[in-house]
Amino acid sequence: MKSLIILVLCFFIVSIQAKSSSARLHLDDDVNKAAQSIIFSPSDCKYGCDFFDDANWIGGQVPTAGQNIIIDYSATQIIGQQYIYAKSQISGLTFNITSKINVNTIIFQLSQSSKIGALFSIGSDVELYPDTVLVVNEYVWFDDGQFNIDSNAELISFGNTIFGPDTTIFLNSTASLSTHSQAEIFGNVLGPHGMLEFFGNSSLVGSAFQVGVVVFNSTFQITKSSGQVSVLQSTNGVLAITASSVFVSTVNVQQTITLAQLTGFDISSVQSTNYIGYLTSDQSSAVQVTGGALTTFYSVQLNGQTFVNNATTLFGNGYISILKVYNSNPQTNLILTNVAIDQFLAQPGVQSPFVVEIQGSTSITTFNAENVQVFVSPSGTLNFTNSEVTLGTKAQISANGEGATIVFNDTMLVGGSVITFSSGAFGAIFESDVNAPIYVTDPETTVSVTGDYTIFTQIEVVNGASLVVGDGQLVVTKFLYVWDASSVLLNLSTLVTNYAVTPIFAEDSIKFSKDSKLIVQSPVKGIAVGTVYYAIASPSNIALTQFQFNPSNPNPNLPVTMKSITVGGIDYTTFSFKTK
Numbered sequence: 001m002k003s004l005i006i007l008v009l010c011f012f013i014v015s016i017q018a019k020s021s022s023a024r025l026h027l028d029d030d031v032n033k034a035a036q037s038i039i040f041s042p043s044d045c046k047y048g049c050d051f052f053d054d055a056n057w058i059g060g061q062v063p064t065a066g067q068n069i070i071i072d073y074s075a076t077q078i079i080g081q082q083y084i085y086a087k088s089q090i091s092g093l094t095f096n097i098t099s100k101i102n103v104n105t106i107i108f109q110l111s112q113s114s115k116i117g118a119l120f121s122i123g124s125d126v127e128l129y130p131d132t133v134l135v136v137n138e139y140v141w142f143d144d145g146q147f148n149i150d151s152n153a154e155l156i157s158f159g160n161t162i163f164g165p166d167t168t169i170f171l172n173s174t175a176s177l178s179t180h181s182q183a184e185i186f187g188n189v190l191g192p193h194g195m196l197e198f199f200g201n202s203s204l205v206g207s208a209f210q211v212g213v214v215v216f217n218s219t220f221q222i223t224k225s226s227g228q229v230s231v232l233q234s235t236n237g238v239l240a241i242t243a244s245s246v247f248v249s250t251v252n253v254q255q256t257i258t259l260a261q262l263t264g265f266d267i268s269s270v271q272s273t274n275y276i277g278y279l280t281s282d283q284s285s286a287v288q289v290t291g292g293a294l295t296t297f298y299s300v301q302l303n304g305q306t307f308v309n310n311a312t313t314l315f316g317n318g319y320i321s322i323l324k325v326y327n328s329n330p331q332t333n334l335i336l337t338n339v340a341i342d343q344f345l346a347q348p349g350v351q352s353p354f355v356v357e358i359q360g361s362t363s364i365t366t367f368n369a370e371n372v373q374v375f376v377s378p379s380g381t382l383n384f385t386n387s388e389v390t391l392g393t394k395a396q397i398s399a400n401g402e403g404a405t406i407v408f409n410d411t412m413l414v415g416g417s418v419i420t421f422s423s424g425a426f427g428a429i430f431e432s433d434v435n436a437p438i439y440v441t442d443p444e445t446t447v448s449v450t451g452d453y454t455i456f457t458q459i460e461v462v463n464g465a466s467l468v469v470g471d472g473q474l475v476v477t478k479f480l481y482v483w484d485a486s487s488v489l490l491n492l493s494t495l496v497t498n499y500a501v502t503p504i505f506a507e508d509s510i511k512f513s514k515d516s517k518l519i520v521q522s523p524v525k526g527i528a529v530g531t532v533y534y535a536i537a538s539p540s541n542i543a544l545t546q547f548q549f550n551p552s553n554p555n556p557n558l559p560v561t562m563k564s565i566t567v568g569g570i571d572y573t574t575f576s577f578k579t580k
Contacts, residue, residue, distance in 0.1 A: 037096075038063035040071040044078050051086035051108075065092030066117075072098045073106055074123070082106045090114035094138070099123035101144050110134060118159070121145055128153040128175075143167055143187075149175040149194070156180070163187045165206060171195065192230070198237075222246060241265060250274055251295075259285040259304070267295055269311070281306075283321070289313050300339070308334060315339050316360075325369075327354040336362040346372050353394065358382045369395055376425070379403040384411040384432075391416030391436065399425035402444075408432040421445045421465070429454055431472070440465040440486075449474050458508075461486040461516075469503055476506040480536075482516040488536075489519045495533045499567055502537040509540035517546030520575065524551065527558060527577050532565075537572045544573055 039058045043049065054060050063069045073082060082104055090110070094117040099106045101123040108121075111129035118138040119126075127148040128134055136157045143164025149155055154176045161179045163169060167187030169177060171194020178197040189196065189209040198216040209227030214220075216237040226245040234253045243261040250272040259265050259281035267274055269292030280301040281287060288307040289295050295311060300318035310329040316337040325334060325346040333355035339362050346354055346369035354369075358376040363383040370392035376382045378401030385407065391397075395416045399406045402424035409430045416436035421427050424444040431451030438456055440447050443464030450470035458478035461467045467482070468489045482488055490503050504510070512518065520535060536542060547562035558577040565572050 037068040037070050040069065040084070042071075042073050042076045042078065044080075045082040045084055046080045048083040048085055051084055051090075052088055056084075063093055067092075068094045068096065070096045070098075071106060071108070071124075072096070073104045074098045074100045076100070076104065078104045080104060083109065085109040085111070086114075087111050090116060092117060094118045095120065097121040097124045097126075099145075105145070128155065130172075146170060148172075149177065149191075151175060154178060157183070171211065189227075192228075251276060253277060256280065259287065261285070264288070266290065267292070267311075269293070269295070325354060333357060335359060338362065342366065344369070346370060364389075367391075371395060374398065375400065376404040376406055377401060378424075381405040381407065383407040383409070384413070385409040387411040389413040393417060396420070397436075398422070399427065401425060408434055421447055435477075440467060443485075461488065472503075473501050474504045476504070476510075477508075478506070479508040480504065480506045480510045480538075482511070482518075483513045485515045486513075487517050487519055488512075489521060490535060492520065492522045493524075495520075495522055495524055495527075496535075497531060497533060499534050499537065499570075499572055502534040502572060504536040506536075506538040508538070510536055510538040510542045510544075512542075512544045512546070514545050517548055518544055518573065519548045519550060521550040527551070529558065529577050529579055532563075532574045532576050535573045535575060537570050539570055542571050542573050547573075547575065549575060 041056055041058050049056050052062050054062055071084065084106060089112045091114060097106055097108060106124040107127060108124065109127045109129065110132055113133040115135040119136050120141045123144045125146045128150055130150045130152055132153045134155050137159060139159035140157045140161040144166040146168045148170045149172060151172045152174045156178045158180045160181050161183040163185045165186040169187065169189045171177065171191020173193040175191060176195035176197060179200060179202060181200040183198055183200060183202040184205065185207055186205050188207055189211055191212060192210050193212045195213040196211055198220055199218065201219045202216060203221040203223065204225045205223045207225040209225065211229050213231040214229050216234045218237050220237055220239045222241045222244050224243045228247040230249045232248045232251040232253060234255065236255065238256045239253060240258045241263045243263060245264040247266045247268060249269055251267055251274045254277045256278040257276055261284060263285040266288040268290040271293050273293050274295040276297050278299040279297050281304045283303045285304040287302060289311040290309040292311050296314045298316050300315055300320060302320045305322045305324065306320055308325045310327055310332055312332045314335040314337065316339065318339060320339060320341045322343045323341055330353065335357045338360035341364045343366045344364050353371045353373050356372060356374045358374065358380045361381040361383065363385060365387050367387065367389045371394045374397040376399040389411060392415060396418050397406065397416065398420040400422050404425040405428065407428045409432065411432040413434045413436055418437050418439060420439045420441065422441040422445055427447035429447065429449045431454055433455040435457050438459045440461045441463055446466045446468055448468040450472060452472040455475045455477065459467060459476060460481045462483045464485045466487050466489060468491055470491050471493055496503060518535060542564060549560040558579065560575050560577055562573065562575045565574055
């Protein structure tokens with residue numbers, strides 16, 4: 001890679017020189033004089049040489065604007081670091097600086113803000129003193145050296161910029177490197193309080209870096225690199241991280257971040273707020289969020305593993321393959337908005353319940369959570385379809401508010417202390433095995449059960465709420481209690497005449513308060529007079545005083561009668577019709 005870069009640059013420089021040679025055929029003598037190369041006399045400068053001393057230049061004259069300067073120690077026998085300093089402003093020069101690597105490194109020191117044409121350096125160091133700005137208009141090529149930018153100093157490059165693989169860029173406090181065209185950094189960057197600004201396409205390749213602030217507004221690539229960034233920021237740019245490890249304290253990227261090829265992307269904050277417009281990762285890459293006031297991923301497509309450690313985090317609009325949550329801080333929570341998750345694994349501390357808030361429509365296929373509290377917000381939906389849900393003994397799931405919905409569809413749920421529906425929430429349960437207590441708690445709230453066979457542990461319907469059971473059978477392994485003017489509605493397309501498939505069977509008991517009722521609703525037209533129809537059953541005596549039948553076309557000539565019968569030690573609530 002390095003040899004290829006050098007070959008390309010050499011071709012680039014030769015092309016420029018060839019064009020310059022052709023152009024000189026048409027220029028007058030004054031222009032010829034201005035375009036010639038001015039050579040620095042390679043004397044021993046270990047104690048410092050003044051760039052503006054005429055005696056230091058072959059020909060005895062300091063170069064002027066528009067000229068190429070050559071400072072070349074590569075063929076000399078001089079040993080040791082060579083210091084060349086410029087204490088006045090430099091304007092319009094093209095720099096070519098070459099040292100014999102590790103033998104006589106040139107250290108060029110600039111202490112006044114300057115504007116030059118181009119900078120080409122191999123084996124040498126450049127130092128910008130504090131408060132110094134160096135503007136390079138054409139290009140920067142820098143390799144086998146150190147580029148030191150002191151406090152409040154800045155390098156601004158408007159042309160293509162390349163820092164080779166044997167380069168180190170030092171950014172001191174408030175120092176910055178700003179590039180406005182294509183930039184490639186193959187070396188290392190050290191500046192925990194400095195800034196990198198990329199306004200053109202840019203890349204870090206094979207780099208180790210520690211930077212205070214990175215701002216990019218075009219395509220930014222980090223490849224085969226590792227490092228830390230305190231603040232990562234972009235409004236219009238996109239970031240691709242490949243085969244790298246990147247740690248970020250604060251991130252605000254409005255567009256896309258893509259992770260690939262075993263990349264690790266770690267957001268570790270204390271109190272900062274982070275935002276990423278769209279984050280995508282392949283199966284081999286991992287995302288980790290640790291701490292922080294709130295980290296928002298507006299859209300995601302995360303095919304690898306995602307870790308959340310004691311962090312308040314929002315994932316929205318997309319897909320997560322594996323989400324692992326570790327929490328010991330009761331002040332943190334997770335917000336899911338329109339996300340499909342294959343595996344959700346939460347292992348929070350026993351004393352610190354972890355809160356998950358569901359907004360929009362979210363589905364989870366495998367949900368394994370210890371001490372978790374899941375809240376479905378108004379108009380939100382938590383969808384368990386073909387899912388396996390395992391909850392700890394203190395875990396809770398609740399839907400609260402108008403339109404808040406929980407769906408169990410062909411799902412097995414084990415554990416958990418309670419599942420609650422309240423304040424206009426809705427539960428839709430189809431052929432599932434829900435081994436947790438269910439509470440339905442107010443007049444605007446309904447839980448609907450359909451399908452051939454569904455199992456609940458226990459159900460309490462209170463304060464005017466409704467339980468609706470469709471065709472099929474609901475089996476309650478403990479009890480069904482209906483209190484405080486609440487109701488159970490059997491919404492049947494066909495009335496049941498076989499006691500073995502009674503719509504509701506509770507293995508412990510069924511109890512209705514005196515102001516609660518059982519309603520059977522059916523569109524059946526051909527009701528058989530005198531036939532016994534089965535509604536609910538339990539081994540214990542069923543306490544029920546209010547019964548109502550609602551056919552689609554009420555027939556006052558066929559009044560309904562409720563009756564309790566016992567068959568094989570099971571108490572059945574039945575009903576039948578007779579003619580007046």
